[in-house]
Amino acid sequence: MEAAGVTPPLLELVGVSRRFGGLSVIDDLDLRVEPGEIVGIIGPNGAGKTTLFNVIGGVLPPSGGKLLFAGNDITHITVWNRCRMGIGRTYQIPKPFSKMSVFENVLAAAVHGGGLSVKSAGEQAEEVLRQTGLLGRATLNAERLSLLDLKRLELAKALAQKPRLLLLDEIAGGLTGGECDVLLDIVRNVHAHDTTVIWIEHVIQALRKIATRMAVLYGGNLIADGAPDMVLANDRVRSVYLGEVT
Numbered sequence: 001m002e003a004a005g006v007t008p009p010l011l012e013l014v015g016v017s018r019r020f021g022g023l024s025v026i027d028d029l030d031l032r033v034e035p036g037e038i039v040g041i042i043g044p045n046g047a048g049k050t051t052l053f054n055v056i057g058g059v060l061p062p063s064g065g066k067l068l069f070a071g072n073d074i075t076h077i078t079v080w081n082r083c084r085m086g087i088g089r090t091y092q093i094p095k096p097f098s099k100m101s102v103f104e105n106v107l108a109a110a111v112h113g114g115g116l117s118v119k120s121a122g123e124q125a126e127e128v129l130r131q132t133g134l135l136g137r138a139t140l141n142a143e144r145l146s147l148l149d150l151k152r153l154e155l156a157k158a159l160a161q162k163p164r165l166l167l168l169d170e171i172a173g174g175l176t177g178g179e180c181d182v183l184l185d186i187v188r189n190v191h192a193h194d195t196t197v198i199w200i201e202h203v204i205q206a207l208r209k210i211a212t213r214m215a216v217l218y219g220g221n222l223i224a225d226g227a228p229d230m231v232l233a234n235d236r237v238r239s240v241y242l243g244e245v246t
Contacts, residue, residue, distance in 0.1 A: 008071035010035045010165055010196050011056070016065035018051055018220075025051045027220040028065070033165070038187075038197040040211035040228065042204060044240065047217040049200045050092070053167050056198075057089045058082045069165070083113040088163030092170040094150040096142035102153055103129065103138040106160045114161035124160055132156045132186055148179045155186060166190065168199040172206045180206045204232070 011033040018026040025048045033039055043049055054060040056067065058079040066075045074082060096105050106128055110121035129135040132152045137145065142153060151171055158166060168187070172180045184206060191197055191210075201207050207214065207228065214231040216224040218240050224231045231237060 007035070008068065009033055010037075010070055011198075012068040013056075014066050014068070016055060016067065017063045018048075018055055018060060019063040025220050026055065026062075029220070029222060031215065031222065031225075033196060033198060035164075035196055036191075036194070038191055038199065038210055038212045040207035040214040041198060041200045041217060042202070042207065042214060043217035048220040049217055050169060052217065053089065053169055053198075053200060057087060057167060080113070083161050083163075084115045086162070086164035087167065088113070088158035088161045088165070089167040090151075090154045090158050090169055090171050092173060094154040096145075096150060096153055096157075098143035099141060101139050101141055102134055102145070102156075105142055105153060106156050109157035110160035113157070121160070124162065128156045128159045131159065131189065133182070147174055148182065151175065151183060152186070155183070159190065163195060166195050166197045168197060168201070170201055170203075171199070172201055172203040175203075184210055208232070 009032040013029055013031040016026060016029045017024065041049055041052070051060065055062050058077060062075065066073060068074065069085060069087065074085065097108065103125055106125040107121050110116045110124045111118060114121065114124065116124060126135070129138055132155055134149065134152050134156055137149060145153060155171065172183060175183070180203060187197060187210060199207060199211065211228050213226065214228040215222055216231060216237050224234045224237050
């Protein structure tokens with residue numbers, strides 16, 4: 001229990017593990033994310049990054065430890081209840097309803113993920129489409145979108161739920177530098193409206209432009225955590241992630 005007058009972290013993982021049979025993918029992980037941070041998560045393939053998001057989002061239960069959101073134990077809370085508590089998420093590979101319009105995709109997220117009434121969801125969908133630059137494509141079926149717009153739609157669906165914590169899973173993957181900058185501007189605007197962000201990304205240059213903090217996963221363990229430039233200068237990080245010999 002937090003002391004009186006002390007604000008708890010927005011997200012806290014305490015000794016969280018996730019095993020698949022005898023394979024430990026996340027191992028006794030402690031992580032705190034304070035309100036207002038943009039935390040970049042990096043690490044080589046197989047480090048446990050997506051599994052970490054699946055545990056935070058409720059897709060996978062932890063094998064051990066507990067998760068706290070705004071001081072509340074969410075270890076055994078369902079995915080949909082986590083959405084309605086304020087945890088939104090994008091996926092590395094966009095997952096639109098391809099035969100539905102852009103507006104309908106975001107509306108569905110607002111109703112079923114955010115728990116909004118149809119009227120409120122419609123207003124929220126319009127605002128989110130404006131925020132992500134998709135309002136002019138609202139009537140298009142999602143299957144007609146470019147990769148950048150599919151990424152924007154993935155982000156819009158998460159934002160439609162009015163998240164306090166936004167989990168971004170490699171949203172910059174496959175984009176050009178200019179397209180990444182478009183997404184960075186959107187994320188900056190989202191963050192400026194009191195949304196905390198955790199962003200898994202291999203495009204490190206994108207993270208360096210926006211992250212207030214960077215954490216490195218390797219073998220299911222946190223091997224570095226701090227200011228981005230300090231983390232990227234860490235000898236072990238450069239060895240295991242950037243492939244440099246120290």
